[in-house]
Amino acid sequence: MVESTAAKAPATNRIGLTQADYKGSPSTLCDGCGHDAITSQIIKAAYELALEPHKVAKLSGIGCSSKTPAYFLSRSHGFNAVHGRMPSIATGASAANKELTLMAVSGDGDTASIGLGQFCHLVRRNVPMVYIVENNGVYGLTKGQFSATADIGTKSKGGEVNEFPPIDLCGLALELGCGFVARSFAGDPKQLVALLKSALSHNGTAILDVISPCVTFNNHESSTKSYKRAKETEMPLHEIGYIPFYEQIAADYEPGSTIDVKMHDGSHIVLKKLHQDYDPTDRFQAMTTIYKANQDKQFLTGLLYIDEKKTSLTEMLHTVDKPLASLTQTELRPGKEALNEIMTSLM
Amino acid sequence: MTSLATESEKALDKSRIVNDFSIHVATINGSGSQSSNNVLMRSIFQMGIPVSGKNLFPSNIAGLPTWFTIRVNKNGYIARKKEVDILVAMNPQTAFEDVKSLPAGAVCVSPVELKLDAVRSDVHHYQVPFTELAAQATDQIKLRKLLTNMIYVGVVGELINLDFKEVEIAIARQFDGKQKAIDLNITAVNKGREWAKENIKKADPYAVERLNLTKGKIIIDGNAAAAIGCVFAGVSVVTWYPITPSSSLAESLEEYLEQYRKDKDGKATFAVIQAEDELAAIGMALGAGWAGTRSMTTTSGPGISLMSEFVGLGYFAEIPAVIFDVQRVGPSTGMPTRTAQADLFSAYQLSHGDTKHIVLLPGSVEECYSMAMAAFDLTERFQTPVFVLSDLDIGMNNWMSDPFPYPTKDLDRGKVLNAEQLNKLGEFARYKDVDGDGIPYRTLPGTNSPIAAYFTRGSGHNEKAQYTERPDDYENLMNRLNKKYDTARKYVPKPEITIEKDAKIGLIAFGSSDPAILESRDQLKVANITTSYFRLKALPFTDDLRKFVESHDRIYVVEQNRDAQLRELITMELPEYATKLKSVLHYDGLPIDARFITDAIMAEER
Numbered sequence: 001m002v003e004s005t006a007a008k009a010p011a012t013n014r015i016g017l018t019q020a021d022y023k024g025s026p027s028t029l030c031d032g033c034g035h036d037a038i039t040s041q042i043i044k045a046a047y048e049l050a051l052e053p054h055k056v057a058k059l060s061g062i063g064c065s066s067k068t069p070a071y072f073l074s075r076s077h078g079f080n081a082v083h084g085r086m087p088s089i090a091t092g093a094s095a096a097n098k099e100l101t102l103m104a105v106s107g108d109g110d111t112a113s114i115g116l117g118q119f120c121h122l123v124r125r126n127v128p129m130v131y132i133v134e135n136n137g138v139y140g141l142t143k144g145q146f147s148a149t150a151d152i153g154t155k156s157k158g159g160e161v162n163e164f165p166p167i168d169l170c171g172l173a174l175e176l177g178c179g180f181v182a183r184s185f186a187g188d189p190k191q192l193v194a195l196l197k198s199a200l201s202h203n204g205t206a207i208l209d210v211i212s213p214c215v216t217f218n219n220h221e222s223s224t225k226s227y228k229r230a231k232e233t234e235m236p237l238h239e240i241g242y243i244p245f246y247e248q249i250a251a252d253y254e255p256g257s258t259i260d261v262k263m264h265d266g267s268h269i270v271l272k273k274l275h276q277d278y279d280p281t282d283r284f285q286a287m288t289t290i291y292k293a294n295q296d297k298q299f300l301t302g303l304l305y306i307d308e309k310k311t312s313l314t315e316m317l318h319t320v321d322k323p324l325a326s327l328t329q330t331e332l333r334p335g336k337e338a339l340n341e342i343m344t345s346l347m
Numbered sequence: 348m349t350s351l352a353t354e355s356e357k358a359l360d361k362s363r364i365v366n367d368f369s370i371h372v373a374t375i376n377g378s379g380s381q382s383s384n385n386v387l388m389r390s391i392f393q394m395g396i397p398v399s400g401k402n403l404f405p406s407n408i409a410g411l412p413t414w415f416t417i418r419v420n421k422n423g424y425i426a427r428k429k430e431v432d433i434l435v436a437m438n439p440q441t442a443f444e445d446v447k448s449l450p451a452g453a454v455c456v457s458p459v460e461l462k463l464d465a466v467r468s469d470v471h472h473y474q475v476p477f478t479e480l481a482a483q484a485t486d487q488i489k490l491r492k493l494l495t496n497m498i499y500v501g502v503v504g505e506l507i508n509l510d511f512k513e514v515e516i517a518i519a520r521q522f523d524g525k526q527k528a529i530d531l532n533i534t535a536v537n538k539g540r541e542w543a544k545e546n547i548k549k550a551d552p553y554a555v556e557r558l559n560l561t562k563g564k565i566i567i568d569g570n571a572a573a574a575i576g577c578v579f580a581g582v583s584v585v586t587w588y589p590i591t592p593s594s595s596l597a598e599s600l601e602e603y604l605e606q607y608r609k610d611k612d613g614k615a616t617f618a619v620i621q622a623e624d625e626l627a628a629i630g631m632a633l634g635a636g637w638a639g640t641r642s643m644t645t646t647s648g649p650g651i652s653l654m655s656e657f658v659g660l661g662y663f664a665e666i667p668a669v670i671f672d673v674q675r676v677g678p679s680t681g682m683p684t685r686t687a688q689a690d691l692f693s694a695y696q697l698s699h700g701d702t703k704h705i706v707l708l709p710g711s712v713e714e715c716y717s718m719a720m721a722a723f724d725l726t727e728r729f730q731t732p733v734f735v736l737s738d739l740d741i742g743m744n745n746w747m748s749d750p751f752p753y754p755t756k757d758l759d760r761g762k763v764l765n766a767e768q769l770n771k772l773g774e775f776a777r778y779k780d781v782d783g784d785g786i787p788y789r790t791l792p793g794t795n796s797p798i799a800a801y802f803t804r805g806s807g808h809n810e811k812a813q814y815t816e817r818p819d820d821y822e823n824l825m826n827r828l829n830k831k832y833d834t835a836r837k838y839v840p841k842p843e844i845t846i847e848k849d850a851k852i853g854l855i856a857f858g859s860s861d862p863a864i865l866e867s868r869d870q871l872k873v874a875n876i877t878t879s880y881f882r883l884k885a886l887p888f889t890d891d892l893r894k895f896v897e898s899h900d901r902i903y904v905v906e907q908n909r910d911a912q913l914r915e916l917i918t919m920e921l922p923e924y925a926t927k928l929k930s931v932l933h934y935d936g937l938p939i940d941a942r943f944i945t946d947a948i949m950a951e952e953r
Binding site for chain 1: 563564565566567575578579580581583584586603607608610613614615616617618620622623624626627628629630631632633634635636637638639640641642656657660750751753754757758790791792793794795796797799800801802803804805813814
């Protein structure tokens with residue numbers, strides 16, 4: 001073995017940061033947790049997109065999934081909020097500083113049970129942010145209770161049968177008018193990283209429902225959200241490619257074999273057809289596809305729906321160009337004459 | 348027309364009661380009487396006579412009884428007066444009860460068909476053919492009900508010798524330049540006035556005479572006053588969920604913001620978001636405070652309950668946000684439109700774990716304005732949620748006030764480090780007590796420095812905001828938060844203290860009880876009971892409290908709740924003086940009145 005005297009400099013991205021610069025503290029989740037696989041793809045996506053870490057704010061609620069923002073982007077501010085109510089923190093932060101890229105991680109308990117109301121209203125308001133649901137069908141941190149996304153008839157580790165129907169968060173997001181709805185799998189890194197980058201280019205709430213097996217409480221034979229089951233049944237709608245705004249579209253595709261979606265920031269999503277024709281800009285088709293997949297017990301993944309024309313909360317608020325958080329006294333406090341005018345009107 | 352019509356004019360003249368009486372208008376809610384009552388009140392105000400107006404209304408849109416009380420008082424007493432001097436009994440549902448509760452010698456103006464003179468013979472009845480007069484005022488049947496209210500303004504105006512020029516000005520103001528409405532309402536007032544002139548032989552003693560005591564004063568409700576304070580405090584993110592009696596704070600705030608907080612291109616320096624519930628409202632306010640804006644929410648008791656969890660996180664994670672609690676009586680069914688001061692406990696210690704909060708207690712509309720500004724300075728200085736507790740009486744009723752002064756103090760944005768400062772320092776620990784006052788430094792998301800970021804979470808963090816479950820880390824955190832709270836004692840608004848020489852009795856009160864206390868102290872003085880007065884303006888207590896309690900033999904803590912919440916908090920602060928503290932408690936949903944306080948203290952002191 002020859003010892004190299006000068007270690008090879010690690011690769012850097014457009015802004016001169018290494019992939020390690022996007023890491024966080026070491027994960028404290030169970031070995032093999034789907035959430036850690038997602039964390040890795042978040043790091044990869046942020047690195048490859050060359051996000052400026054200080055412009056990112058990481059948000060989460062409570063649960064195993066909501067711990068993960070500590071494990072990526074340590075140079076970004078993070079907020080581990082209260083159970084199910086991260087969406088309101090995100091809405092306030094977005095209103096305060098519209099220049100922030102909001103990256104939120106939640107779980108199926110945090111989103112589909114305690115946080116269902118805030119989830120719905122976040123989507124309704126179209127707060128610009130990426131909202132990842134790390135969906136494993138159980139409450140991990142409180143040791144394996146069913147969540148509201150557990151499939152009907154599924155068995156817990158202890159043999160208990162779930163008798164309640166699941167909430168499909170993608171179907172619900174579509175119903176609420178979400179402009180970016182995608183489903184993926186923690187065990188499909190290639191698709192996940194492309195969807196994450198696409199979501200980061202979207203102007204509005206981007207919902208990513210990612211099946212993320214819980215190795216401790218929901219990875220057994222009868223689980224519908226285990227690695228084995230997901231791997232066996234995953235059916236991607238298309239092969240997804242992401243071309244950032246600063247790169248040219250290089251590959252040649254056979255005409256009619258791809259759909260090209262131009263994103264708000266100039267990037268492109270290229271969807272290569274697999275087994276069926278699927279147009280992710282067709283809301284009705286998306287709805288039917290989700291219902292049908294649920295009925296046929298299929299695990300469909302990919303970009304289910306996209307609408308780049310929706311108005312986001314930022315636009316609706318019509319605030320000044322600078323972030324509200326950067327305004328100073330001169331901009332915030334009206335002059336004496338304004339108070340005099342008000343007082344005179346009350347005399 | 349009157350049972351006492353035989354009294355001679357001369358005797359009447361001698362017993363005239365000028366500029367010191369109350370008018371109580373009983374109507375059905377949704378009948379449009381609010382405009383008429385405002386016109387009546389404003390006309391008196393414009394004659395230079397101190398006046399206050401209180402709306403006692405049901406939790407309903409139309410069909411239930413509502414009362415509006417106008418107090419006219421030359422001495423400037425503006426608390427509610429318990430006794431009714433002039434009743435305008437327009438509501439058949441309550442008319443019998445209303446007239447029965449009048450003191451002897453009072454006035455009752457009522458529709459002739461109610462035949463109220465049969466109920467009481469010891470009051471002055473003026474029975475008015477309202478239906479007939481309304482028909483004369485307009486041929487539009489739909490408008491008659493509304494105009495009936497203006498007719499009683501004409502009748503009462505004539506009775507008390509109101510200057511009708513002022514009524515016309517008040518109407519023009521009320522209907523904001525809409526000439527058709529102005530003309531129609533003036534016609535209706537004149538119908539009442541002319542009828543009264545021709546048909547009433549005045550036998551009661553009540554009258555107004557022009558004074559010069561309201562010149563340059565304003566009339567405003569506490570919610571609008573707080574809203575103006577927020578505008579000049581530079582609030583940037585407002586999140587709220589509708590709840591009586593706080594909704595009008597958010598609504599008038601939005602109006603003022605629209606008018607005064609847009610740049611030259613019409614873009615806003617603020618964002619107002621109506622949330623899906625109070626849980627989201629406080630979450631958004633905290634999210635915005637965390638990200639660096641001045642943020643607030645406004646609510647009432649039930650909303651405070653819902654905000655409990657988030658406020659705890661705000662306390663432990665040290666995030667600024669201002670919470671206005673316009674207090675009312677408890678749960679939503681029955682009494683939500685009645686006033687109380689019963690959220691003191693819940694606001695002070697809201698949430699899980701060991702928490703205690705800064706609570707501001709405005710006692711006038713002017714203080715709703717100034718304390719709104721103080722609250723934003725305090726919340727950013729101390730990086731913790733700050734409560735402003737007004738109540739329905741102060742928040743929704745009309746109060747006379749001096750115009751509000753323009754703020755002389757700059758905004759205090761607290762300890763926030765920017766990129767340049769961070770790079771100079773070379774290190775940053777979010778929760779470290781650098782200055783020894785318990786207040787750490789914070790950074791905002793978006794700060795372009797590699798050391799700016801930190802991870803915000805609840806109780807499990809050390810000085811560097813790293814995750815910890817170490818006992819010493821938690822203890823250190825709790826002790827520093829305590830130190831921070833002690834520092835706040837030097838920053839919160841100081842109490843207003845009036846020491847009377849040789850007074851053995853001290854009164855302690857807060858908030859909307861103030862006008863009634865001031866009047867009661869004068870009443871007590873007449874009975875040779877001298878009192879000192881300590882009006883609390885904020886929690887935590889300042890050192891002044893101990894001095895005041897020490898220097899008086901007996902302390903009456905006057906408050907509008909059942910459980911003596913302030914007295915209990917004082918007992919916790921000064922346990923050694925617990926036996927000195929007595930309570931005067933008013934909790935029937937109506938604003939406290941001076942006579943109630945005076946009677947309670949006299950009963951103890953005699």
